[in-house]
Amino acid sequence: MLVHSTCRVINTNVAVDLPQVNTVAFSSGTGAVAGARAFSLLLTCSTGATVSITVSITVTDSVDPANHGSTLQLASGSTAQGVGVQLLNSSGAPIAFGPDSATPGNTNQWTVGASPNGTLQIPMTARYVRTGTVSPGQ
Numbered sequence: 640m641l642v643h644s645t646c647r648v649i650n651t652n653v654a655v656d657l658p659q660v661n662t663v664a665f666s667s668g669t670g671a672v673a674g675a676r677a678f679s680l681l682l683t684c685s686t687g688a689t690v691s692i693t694v695s696i697t698v699t700d701s702v703d704p705a706n707h708g709s710t711l712q713l714a715s716g717s718t719a720q721g722v723g724v725q726l727l728n729s730s731g732a733p734i735a736f737g738p739d740s741a742t743p744g745n746t747n748q749w750t751v752g753a754s755p756n757g758t759l760q761i762p763m764t765a766r767y768v769r770t771g772t773v774s775p776g777q
Contacts, residue, residue, distance in 0.1 A: 697737040718776030
């Protein structure tokens with residue numbers, strides 16, 4: 640199989656500062672969400688001379704690369720409990736994480752769109768999600 644790498648990530652370490660949220664925002668139970676913040680992933684791409692290429696990506700949990708769910712755990716130093724972080728695609732659907740792999744069709748890979756000749760901006764959103772009994776902290 641011939642694979643053509645067409646894009647390179649520009650911003651490999653995106654910091655997303657989620658807002659302060661009152662624990663009451665999670666009172667409806669497990670799965671309740673709050674504190675959404677938009678951000679973008681930026682890639683630089685080239686379409687090639689004559690071929691239109693579709694860009695697909697996989698987002699990997701750097702703390703737990705085996706995480707194939709849709710929730711990131713809080714940092715080890717966090718004092719908050721019962722919440723995690725979800726990432727949403729441009730349609731507002733939570734994305735599931737997958738392996739750090741360029742293999743086409745790998746676990747939880749999703750299609751972004753056509754490769755431009757230049758910058759590809761992938762709009763996303765991060766938000767808190769209730770995973771258990773919530774207690775405040777950082």
